[in-house]
Amino acid sequence: MSDSPVSTHDPKGDVAPAEASPQEQKKMEQAYAQMKRKMSMEEISKKIKHKVMVLSGKGGVGKSTVSTGLALSLAQQGLSVGILDIDITGPNVPKMMGLDGRRLHVESGRIHPAQGHLGVKVISMAFLLDNEDTPVVWRGPIKLGAIQQFIGDVEWGNLDYLIIDFPPGTSDEPLTVAQSLPDIDGMVIVTTPQEVALLDSRKSITFSESLKVPVLGVVENMSGYTISGKAKPGSEIEIAAPAGKTLKTTADDSGAFSVTLDIFKEGGGKLTAEEFGVPFLGALPFDPGFVRGGDDGVHRIVSEPEGPSAIAFAAVVSALQEQIVEDSGSGLEII
Amino acid sequence: MTDELPNMKRFERRELDVVVTYEDGSEFQITYDDLRHACPCAKCSPLRNVDEASKNLRRQVEALPKEKPKVRTVGNYALGFEWTQGCSSGIYRFERIWDLANRRDPDNGKPYVHGAW
Ligand SMILES: Nc1ncnc2c1ncn2[C@@H]1O[C@H](COP(=O)(O)OP(=O)(O)O)[C@@H](O)[C@H]1O
Ligand SMILES: [Mg+2]
Numbered sequence: 001m002s003d004s005p006v007s008t009h010d011p012k013g014d015v016a017p018a019e020a021s022p023q024e025q026k027k028m029e030q031a032y033a034q035m036k037r038k039m040s041m042e043e044i045s046k047k048i049k050h051k052v053m054v055l056s057g058k059g060g061v062g063k064s065t066v067s068t069g070l071a072l073s074l075a076q077q078g079l080s081v082g083i084l085d086i087d088i089t090g091p092n093v094p095k096m097m098g099l100d101g102r103r104l105h106v107e108s109g110r111i112h113p114a115q116g117h118l119g120v121k122v123i124s125m126a127f128l129l130d131n132e133d134t135p136v137v138w139r140g141p142i143k144l145g146a147i148q149q150f151i152g153d154v155e156w157g158n159l160d161y162l163i164i165d166f167p168p169g170t171s172d173e174p175l176t177v178a179q180s181l182p183d184i185d186g187m188v189i190v191t192t193p194q195e196v197a198l199l200d201s202r203k204s205i206t207f208s209e210s211l212k213v214p215v216l217g218v219v220e221n222m223s224g225y226t227i228s229g230k231a232k233p234g235s236e237i238e239i240a241a242p243a244g245k246t247l248k249t250t251a252d253d254s255g256a257f258s259v260t261l262d263i264f265k266e267g268g269g270k271l272t273a274e275e276f277g278v279p280f281l282g283a284l285p286f287d288p289g290f291v292r293g294g295d296d297g298v299h300r301i302v303s304e305p306e307g308p309s310a311i312a313f314a315a316v317v318s319a320l321q322e323q324i325v326e327d328s329g330s331g332l333e334i335i
Numbered sequence: 336m337t338d339e340l341p342n343m344k345r346f347e348r349r350e351l352d353v354v355v356t357y358e359d360g361s362e363f364q365i366t367y368d369d370l371r372h373a374c375p376c377a378k379c380s381p382l383r384n385v386d387e388a389s390k391n392l393r394r395q396v397e398a399l400p401k402e403k404p405k406v407r408t409v410g411n412y413a414l415g416f417e418w419t420q421g422c423s424s425g426i427y428r429f430e431r432i433w434d435l436a437n438r439r440d441p442d443n444g445k446p447y448v449h450g451a452w
Contacts, residue, residue, distance in 0.1 A: 049412055075377060076376060076377045076378075076424060077375070077376055077377075077415075077424055077425060077426040078374075078375025078376050078377065078380060078424075078425050078426055078427075079375075079413075079426055079428075118377055160412070160428070305377070305378070314424075318415075321409050331344065332342075332343050332344065332345070332346060332408060333344065333345045333346070334346045334348075334406045334408075335345070335346065335347040335348060
């Protein structure tokens with residue numbers, strides 16, 4: 001090929017028409033698409049009142065359980081909520097939301113979210129997979145491009161909250177999202193009371209500073225397991241707890257008793273939060289119902305909307321909502 | 336969503352109702368019964384889909400002892416009410432309160448389908 005990709009000027013013509021080479025045309029088209037996407041991201045962002053990122057230092061601490069739980073708990077209050085699941089390594093949000101096996105729904109060039117439990121709108125990387133068991137190994141730029149597309153091309157409509165579930169660790173994804181989506185309220189960091197998880201969650205808190213996204217708070221998941229039962233009224237009960245401890249309690253007049261076992265060490269999430277001066281949003285109990293819910297597609301909050309786990313989530317949500325008070329200049333006087 | 340929604344300036348709790356004052360000076364009364372009957376939570380909302388269940392909810396609300404709720408702001412977009420009895424789960428967007436103030440159906444006539452209007 002003799003024509004240079006750099007210049008398309010007709011060497012002899014003085015008023016050369018602006019004929020672009022195919023390469024240039026492609027570049028221009030890309031730039032145009034990029035600009036359009038950026039504008040649409042801003043447009044989308046305006047329709048979403050609050051955007052909350054959910055991160056953890058380590059996988060398996062319950063980040064997706066917390067993301068879906070927060071979304072459902074907010075939806076229980078009557079708010080409109082969406083979840084964006086961009087954990088490419090293990091997108092398990094659809095399963096938890098009863099949307100197993102869904103594929104991406106595209107209509108006139110726009111991506112439409114699926115509706116899960118309580119009307120929560122869901123977009124997940126899993127919708128792109130042919131087979132849920134095949135892990136996706138996407139190269140960096142393609143992956144980040146897909147994320148941008150997921151932000152710019154999704155028809156969320158008006159939302160009160162968008163919850164964004166990330167892969168574990170301090171990867172590129174949160175940065176891409178933070179740069180693409182204006183006005184993120186902040187991030188929630190999920191940890192378990194284990195030392196390793198706590199150590200990693202400290203990294204996440206430091207990471208937030210580099211992202212310039214505030215930490216809304218730390219949630220401690222799998223914080224304790226409550227067993228309850230019946231015995232003779234007033235009888236003393238001894239339970240062999242982890243780490244060789246013995247827990248004692250007394251059955252009440254009706255014979256009911258309950259004790260909470262600290263499966264891991266207690267209170268680490270709170271200490272980490274205090275150490276970094278970020279809010280502690282609360283603790284969620286270890287509840288085998290979460291595991292069942294993950295398997296059969298009925299989230300714990302849906303199967304037991306008033307159970308202990310739903311109550312714990314509601315408390316975390318109200319602590320979160322307290323952190324999101326901004327624009328207090330509205331000057332509402334409550335008498 | 337209404338575009339002409341004015342900023343709420345004052346929310347005064349009286350014995351049986353609230354007086355809501357907006358930036359433009361307009362003033363409205365909303366009874367606690369109306370407020371509670373319009374609870375947007377996932378448990379109360381579906382009850383309003385069906386006339387009979389809606390009337391039932393109304394009767395339940397009216398049967399509750401009269402009380403002034405605790406009020407909290409939620410972000411800059413809603414209010415939450417805490418009652419000693421009955422449902423306290425709903426978060427009322429300012430749009431919803433504006434609809435109630437103007438005696439409009441805050442559900443906009445749309446049935447509630449598992450969580451969303
Ligand atoms: N509070 C909890 N009690 C019991 N099991 C839980 C709890 N939170 C999460 N799990 C279980 O732990 C596993 C990992 O949770 P998941 O939310 O997928 O973690 P992550 O998204 O951080 O990888 C799942 O099987 C989930 O059901
Ligand atoms: Mg996950």
